[in-house]
Amino acid sequence: MNTVTAPAITTTYREALRMALREALQRDPRVFLMGEDVGRYGGTYAVSKGLLEEFGEERIRDTPLSESAFVGAGIGAALNGMLPIVEVMTCNFSLLALDQILNNAATLRHMSGGQFNIPLVIRMATGAGRQLAAQHSHSFEGWYAHIPGIRVVTPATLEDARGMLWTALMDPDPVIMFENALLYNLEGELAADAGAVDIDHAVVRRAGSDLTLVTYGGSLPKTLQAAERLAAQNINAEVIDLRTLRPLDMTTVLDSLAKTHRMVIIDEGWKSGSLAAEIMARVMEQAFYELDAPIERVCSAEVPIPYARHLEQAAIPQVETILAAALRMVK
């Protein structure tokens, strides 16, 4: 736990993101925000609300529905001295810009033999849980984490919502920031002087010794709840928030495993070929003999996210399913 030095303010994940945007815009004239409905509309999730009035149309730039072009334009602007923050409304629509992200943003540095770099941040909402069905509910964090040349961050706390953006902007390479849409209303305390945070390390959000629960993004609150319920049964779970999915901080994960020897990975991506699968594979490679039991994964079911609430809830990780997996493991 952080020791809070400055007085704390009560705020939300959404407001913390807005503070980070405001700070970045104030701090560096090269920073600008662009995306669909970031300005007049006030941001689809109201993250950028009020920024147009504060910074004007040049720097809070509404774009037409042209994901490929405006993401590509962000890459071009980054290539030429700016520090763009591109907002793609949800990761589902980022598929229209995937070509630009993968074939340009992720490769230009390498293809040019290191002559160019792309200091770009792409923000996108992700995740299910709002009955938006199969074209608005998917989690592509793991997909993007497959790509060398980009960094993937998943703020899941107010501190990270407040602090990851600036660090990501200062990174000379493209960073994709996933904001789970269910976190926007997350409320809590934040140090009044909270600022940039490191984006290189995973963090232990709850210390424990009986088993390790590894997660990120929207599954963090559920995992912490499951850990609380385990504690009521005298089972002490350690909860790791990966924070950055690429590059992965395996040291923190393996340190925990060396203590607990048991691991459940919670990942809202589809199970097959998931980020959870990657972590499992690395544990096999690097710490096989630390394991006292096979690793379990709580992931999304192999189905496009359905509309009906009971089916959607059954398709994604839940406190109950995390709890069940953890109990199976310690039994």
Next chain:
Amino acid sequence: MTPDPELARKLLHEMVRIRRFEEKSAELYSAGKIRGFLHLYIGEEAVATGVMQALQPEDAVFATYREHGHALARGLSAGAIMAEMYGKVEGCSRGRGGSMHLFDAAAKFYGGNAIVGGGLPLTVGYALAQKMQQRIGLAACFFGEGAIAEGEFHESMNLASLWNVPALFLCENNLYAMGTALERSEADTNLVEKAASYRIAGKSVDGMDVLAVLEAAQQAAQFVRAGNGPYFLEFRTYRFRAHSMFDPELYRSKAEVERWKQRCPIAGFSARAISEEWLTPETITAIEAEVAREIAQAVEFAEAGTWEPVEMLTRNVYTARVQPE
């Protein structure tokens, strides 16, 4: 165009049906019965109503996430749509799609697409297949003016024209894509000219006038059926409600909305139908009563519907293989 009383009644009935269905949907959304996003078609009823009147059963329809009106006008039952929005297995997509993904194979209603512009390439391919198999029936695609900024629009226009396929492109220009006004997203706001740049014939139509819509759609459909290739129609219309249920509407003035409401397609047509004596006030009252009954039944049907068992979760991800003997 002067409609006979039967047609006038039909047009008004369909528009009222859509309006009341949408009003009921908004109410049920507030009551928590419908969830997810809900994009209402209120104000735009004349477009779906007029166009569907010009289509034939052998034609296919591709629509957007604002498609309740299109689905109703295409003949999907109000009950099946309502049950879908409840998430019930009796819904037209078995509860898997919700408001944005209404489908009905029998009606050749191909959804319900929530990716802006997503239906355009499908339409081109569908129309191509019609042509390759020498089938009658065109492919009609509804999309908002916001989709015109997408590469998929331009790529699809070019392909449709290049391959001379029987596709009808129906652009519902309600002036806004969420909060972005057309003139703030298009360097050139002349949409018909954009189609023309791909050598696609087109026309701009008053989308608040159901007769103008019907007439234009009939002519366009005839053009396409005759093998002349695709046709583009722009309908100038307006949504009276928010983009979805969570829209603070900061981007347009109340006065502007009020001005457009003066051009309500239903009030306008009703008044004209009475003054021209196509319909009597009694007929209009009867239509309202009929629609009220239908919608009450649709809600009952949805309420009585069942939840698909959770064990079925991964159903219909793949087609079941027929086991070899």
